[in-house]
Amino acid sequence: MSFVHLHVHSQYSVADSTLRIAGLVKQVAAWGAPAVALTDHDNLYGAIEFTLECKKAKVKPIYGCCMAIASRPIGEHVRRVHHITLLAETNEGYQNLIYLISRANLDAPSGGHARIDWQTLKAHSQGLIGLSGDLAGEVANALLRGELDDAYRAAERCRSWFAPGCFFVEVQRAGLVEHDTVMPQLIDLAQQLEIGAVATNDVHYLHPDDARAHEVLVAVGLGVQARPENEALPTTQMDLASPDQMRARFAGYEHLCDATLAIAERCNVKLELGKSLLPRFPVPAGQDEQTLFASLARQGLDTRFEEFAVIGKQVDQDQYRQRLEREIGVVVKMDFPGYFLIVQDFINWAKRNQIPVGPGRGSGAGSLVAYSLRITDIDPIPYKLLFERFLNPERVSMPDFDIDFCVDRRGEVIRYVAETYGTDRVGQIATFGTLKAKGAVRDVGRVLGVPLPDVDRICKAMDVALQGREEDHQGVADAIAADPRLQQEMDNSPLVDRMLRTAQSVEGAVRNVGIHAAGVVIGRGALWTHVPVGKGAGGENVTQFDKNDVEKAGLVKFDFLGLKNLTMIQHCTKLIRDGLAAGERPFDLGQVPLDDKKAYEIIGLGDTAGIFQCESSGFTSMMVALKPSVFEDLIAAGALYRPGPLGLGMHTRYIERKHGREAVKFDHPKLSEVLAETYGVIVYQEQVMQVSQVLAGFTLGQADNLRRAMGKKDAAEMAKWGEVFKAGAVERGVEPEVAHGIYHLMAKFAEYGFNKSHSAAYGLITYQTAYLKANYPVEFYAALLTADHADTDKVVAYIQQARNAGLSVLPPDVNLSKLSFSVVAGQIRFGLGAIKGLGEGAIDQLLTARNAGAFTSLFDLVGRVDARRVNRKALEVLIKSGACDSLGQPRDVLWSNVSRAIQRAQDEQRERDSAQVSLFGALAGDAGAKRPDSYAPAEIAWTQREMLANEKEVLGFYVSGHPLDRFARELQRMEVRSLATLKDPEFLKNAPTRQRPGLDGAPGPKRTHAHAAVIVVQYRERPINDGRRMGICMLEDRSGQAEALCFDDDAKYTKLLSSDAPLWLRLQVGEDRREEGKVALRIEEAQLLQDKVAENAPRLNLRLRHDQCTPKFIKDLQDLLIAHAGPAKLTVRLTVAGLGEVDIEAGPRFRVKADDDLIGALERLVGRTTARLG
Template identity: 40%
Template sequence: MTQDFVHLRMHTEFSIKDGMLNPKKVVHKAIASGMKALAITDATAMFGDVIFYKAASAAGIKPILGADCSITNHYNRDDYLRLLFLARNHQGYLTLCDLLSRAWLTNQYKDRGEVDLDWITPEMADGLIVLSGFNTGAIGKAILNGSLSAAEQEARRLSQKFPHFFMELQRVGRPNDEMLVAESVKLAKKLGLPVVATQPIQFENSEDFEFHEARVAIADGFTLANKARPRIYTPQQYFRTKEEMCELFKDIPSAIENSVEIAKRCNVTIKLGKPQLPIFPTPDGMSLKDYMAQLAREGLDRRLKVLYPDEKKREAEFPRYKERLEREIKIIQDMDFPGYFLIVQDFINWAKTHGCPVGPGRGSGAGSLVAYSLGITDLDPLAYDLLFERFLNPERVSMPDFDVDFCQNNRGRVIEYVKSKYGEESVSQIATFGTMGAKGVIKDVGRVLDMSYSEADRLSRMIPTRPGHNTTLEEALSEEPQFRAEVRNNPQARKLIEYALKLEGTTRSLGIHAGGVLIAPGKLIDFCPLYAAGMLPENVISMYDKKDVEAVGLVKFDFLGLTTLTIIERALDYIEKNTGVRPDIEHMECDDEDTYKKIFQTGDTVAVFQFESPGMHKLLIDAKPTQLSDLIALNALYRPGPMDLIPDFLDIRAGRKKAEYADPRLIPILEDTAGIMVYQEQVMLVAQKIGGYSLGGADILRRAMGKKDVAEMERQSKVFIEGAAKNGVSEEVAAHLFELMRKFAGYGFNKSHAAAYSYVAYKTGWLKNYYPAEFLASSLSEVMTDPEKSLKILMDAKRHSVKLLGPDINESEFNYTSPKTMEIRMGLGALKGVGSAPAEAIKTEREQNGPFK
């Protein structure tokens, strides 16, 4: 009978600087090797732990969670040490989260997060199984240095500190491995310590060694041929089978047996699933449900007073708003999401009252009347037929997700407010991982193979760029004859692609998610470990990415930076300075005839949000928009897929062609878009009016269509045709309509998003029409370092008869400014080599001591 063995040491691609193993795929390797458990122990990190935990659990393999930690050497920090920590139980998992977070947030040295053993209390130590680190631990290093007494002293200290301590043994072909194994076994016997065999796994198969060396060289900035390159790995650091491990340590059977014993002792269960919101404070102990309903009803009254100043008109309109609001409130309460809405409205309304511009909405959230009433969004969803069920579906329970745009320069202030409200230890941003894409990996591998930059760049340019799709090397080899021929006929290119194919898709870098912010109900480290580049508070992120933080129960809030909001705010500052009046852009009606006529109908949209491209200029001239609903439709149409429908849309609008409706009930749904389905919401309304779906069911249908789920489509087709028959629609017409819906749902756009962004676009168009100098000066400030974009806006300013003034040491600020109406002054920041610090110093000097002479 084959003896059992469990791998307890493994670096995956999430060790970032070394390790090639994919935490999902390696599970299959363990199954093939007949193992019942497997550990993930990345370098002072747990980035891939949730991915691994889910994959292993699903495959029936016991996941063991740990980390190969850098330990602070108080005698010589340059000679850092390592210990392997494995979580024995849930307390051990929390201890790991705590230790790694403290290492990266408070104790970095030379880009290493280091664990200080003085942090570890006896209670914390009891939750961990600790392995000595073999050649990288204090004991192993002392033996290698010939100091057996120091090794013994260190072994006594560690075994006293950690009740579950093991002497680690490895055999991977390093020069001193055998000597170190022999001395470690002797020391363990002397002190009565258990030993355990580990295999420091870095890659899957022995032939992957060279590819792993390239991976490490890319991370460290060396070429493979460089003699100074550190060579710390061996070809034997692959995923050995249990038979190989048993053979390798047949002289020390207890070392093999103890790997299984440790695996039995490690029992960590991560609670996956239900999201947990932070506690939102309510007045007088009011329930979250009642408080949200109260705020929503009060907010609706305020909104309606602005929308309908005439009291009689307001009274006439009130019932339909009231009905919609109460329906939404009930759904939100039944789905138990009032807390989420309260948290979001709180930080948005704080931003609005503290000089932090906020967008009118983004994504499907703009379809909620409750959100509009609470001040989360600023677009009346009833005025534009926006559907709440596109945002929150009572028939498919999932967390609501408001994407919120903040002025880029003020986004950090809002995050700081959230930290002050819920506590620093409860708020962080989220990790995101950059991977080696086809083009990038060719350049990376080209560099480590000492290939010239121009040659690697030439090869990378052969990979086609497609909107919305990252072409893989396999696809490029299959679909691009020139690339395939180059790889076949050029030995250097062939070698490069051999390496690149192995490394493509591997995690290369760690970054901060563009918008995601976590707010935990308590300490974040009770859910996941944290990381901070450079130990800076503003860089604190979860070690888990956005999917994994949600899996462990944390709720993600999207704080996105939108430079257009910054441009608008700065333009308003310039206008107020020049005219003494600040336009009330927040409550603007989108009905200014002059703005449509002079800006949108003429395609005069340089610097106008969402409508800047040459293709959009032409579309605007052809379409001649006269109202916001026209801008919304054009915004949704001008993208791959629906672009093909633009000629029909224009012909029908111009009366050159007649709109066709398969059923008269489609007219109110489609007449705004010339009888063509442009929006996902229209697909949902057709399913409701013709197929008899509820709006929740219609949203499920839309999602299935968008995902091109063939089996689900067959089922839904029957449901739709049967529902249509009940509504008096023939099977032939219903089948035709279903096919049309299927086609449009594949690329139909979210109307709520198009509406909210078109509203922002209108504001920028209005500003350009009435205050071109102030608006374009503000726009120029955002593109100062891009000569091409700057020139385009400067030429546009000239066309608008704006006077352009050069840089002036006594007048210019860092940004472009508008010192007077119809004047733009060049900013010092537009001068090559002048950064914000010198520009501010110049400004301060002239303010304190008068103009430069």
């Protein structure tokens, strides 16, 4: 006999199950069971996956949920909730189930668990079967408490909520003592009350062996320690037991197992998937969606013609109108006008409210209707963009506009949509975060009590082992296989062994539920009439289905993407407009012509920092070789710079043919009509469609079907369309062999061809950013730094690049800086918003207070701001950053006076308050009088190194100086080269070099050697051949940054390279084998710079004033010098007031080790800039 599991938790019962749906259904099908239920806690996250897996395995899905039910109405305080298991018997029951789940989640108290009350359940129980629940069910719980009467009353009450015959007493026997206690009582209760009873297993894992991993996963979710492995678990029987095992557990009570089959037979829910339910657009009275859509499209095209006239763009208006009418006809025929109306409405609302919107994304940029409605901003006709690539009249599928918005204001557009269509009809989409390899190890290690250093060490080893591997080979097992040291760790430690074994079991489990970054859905009615709904952290509706499942369920998804580059462009254009003189023509980036030579030149020179799409080294190298000169080159570049085309060398062929170094060939003269713009190379998917149209007479709808078949490598479809293509081509005079060859060429490249519409739209953003950088560099860099202020690495690079371009970047200043980076007299002023640890509230308060005048001192600043917003931490951050330097005191003095300034501000406030409440307040004139500023000396003097370290801590980099500055004079004598010099291929070209022959006897890469003084800003390792490791260092000096490699042979330098101390390096400088025209650096020797300087500088120069030389000071100085004894001579330059300076040579007793420690100690004792090597 069979058995149907009716109480099953999958991994979507987050942190409470290790069971995957695919494994569940596969196992059930293997047993030949007719059905299985899915009853996760308070959700239907897995319902669509469950449906599809069951359909594939020919197993009936039973949709259910284990829900928490409260005895009092939601909103009232409830001390206790109980579990109840709900199963959908009919489609109406399924609708009631998703409503109940939605209400349970949406009405849950903030931070509380989802639950429903019995009144809501009773009102929506039609079509549902209720089971009394597990041990936390009200009936079983009352029996465990020994309250028999309560148990009977609870069972009667539960039965009353459901239709007759739709409530069952749930009996479990999963190895717990409590199960054996209540089982006979539950069976007796069911008989006494004439309620049906049914056997279930509280399934949480697939096999009994998974019980330990499940216990660890639960501990991770609860944040508690897991049991030691030698301690017995309460049970290992919450597994997906076989029908025979279940009948054995319920021996003597087989009727309870038979009841599972009867219930399964009753449950017959049919979900209709894949049918889109388009929301309706609110149209004015007397109109419908079709007429409004057509009218707006025609009006929009007329407006575009007017704009063309302003910029002198001449077009064939008849051509545009004919294409528009054709597209309108297709949209109307496919019943999509409402979709277009919805999208144009929220996009145009955003534009009216100055929210930047991208020019287009995806195949939608090929639609003239979209361009006319201002959904997109790239004219598809000049660039031969195809509407049928977006919407194919011969294949019904939903249109899909992905829209880029300003990343900072995307939320405003979503709020507008919710207000327009109703908050109950609009929601965002769930996304499921799963445990990745390292995350699983860290979580498991924490609950198993593995020492954190051991976990860190293993995770670091995993990082190295998994680097560069494909995404589907990034697991714990892959890391162990790749690095024998991990297996050795397991062999040496039972605890580490358990951690890594368990991590493999829980890896991939759902760890948390979040919100999709872009997806928004709009329902025809309330969302919960379509899908189950949860609640986001901000109270927003969130579908319980992910982006794929929500569309299968019928909801239409709109992607609201945030693109930082749009935010940057808007900020840049605002800075440009703010800097225009009165009467100058307003700046409009949308009207800038696409033929600016400087824009193309800057890309072709490789100056691509901040230019959209172009910043990677590979893309930059391609653009340097390409030397783009027209907009079509930018479109092609976006399509060519992808793994497929790069692997086939398509980019090289395009570049060589563009510059005339390779002949342009066409296999048939008619191909020139389509491929001339890409020099005979098939670059775009649209070209495959156009070749089919021109050569074989395909309609563009047929051509799109062929493109899809080729892109998906669908052999059957390709064979079918191949015959049609060849027949059509031959009919039009193409030789059969030529037709065959062209078709195979198309098939080869179609797999890698890119969507031209998307490439054109993104190419426009590329051009716009290049134009701004080439023509408005100060505003461009200020906007770029603002957009990336949170990314320290990028800010460091951009500031250096701005300086290399001759631009000045000024440090932050409480009196001059704005929130963002700003432009002041042709210079870039650091923004307060880029200071780490300084919140927006503090910045708002500073800027507001500053409106009354500049701050004159620290005491003045603290006295004028709200201390709750500009608190001690904010003041200390400001001082560290150098933003308070304009207040007239050194940073160490300001730091030491923060408490005094806060105390004085509090005292003055008390005096003001006292004066206000005094009967004679009007006469208390002294109460509000300003006291003179009185700074105490610095408690601890900051050395130059400490000051710069503090600056880097809060800014992420150095602005007012650099750790190498204090070695400037010494470095001039040491013949070190700047990184900028070493990276320049001209250095290698002009330096004495050597070339070792390669294995084939050919000359190897040129190499030379040079010295550099640097700091290491990043150090990481990765494995290379034969188990060796390679260190990758990012070096920095005053001229910029450069990457250098370090190999196992040089491992003795690893500790130095992992420090932040200034270093002297001996570098091998050679031709980069990976990128032609680039230079590669290898570290061959490393030494602390202070030690190298000391070797080369036999003298320390110390400046003193005569008035400093008290007996105590002289003793302290002598003690300090003796403590740092070494080989360097000491010269003291003593300044005597009125007499001048005298140099004193110290005796052999005071020779010193002239290192960083001594110089820092001297600066603290004597004062900054008093000690120098010379």
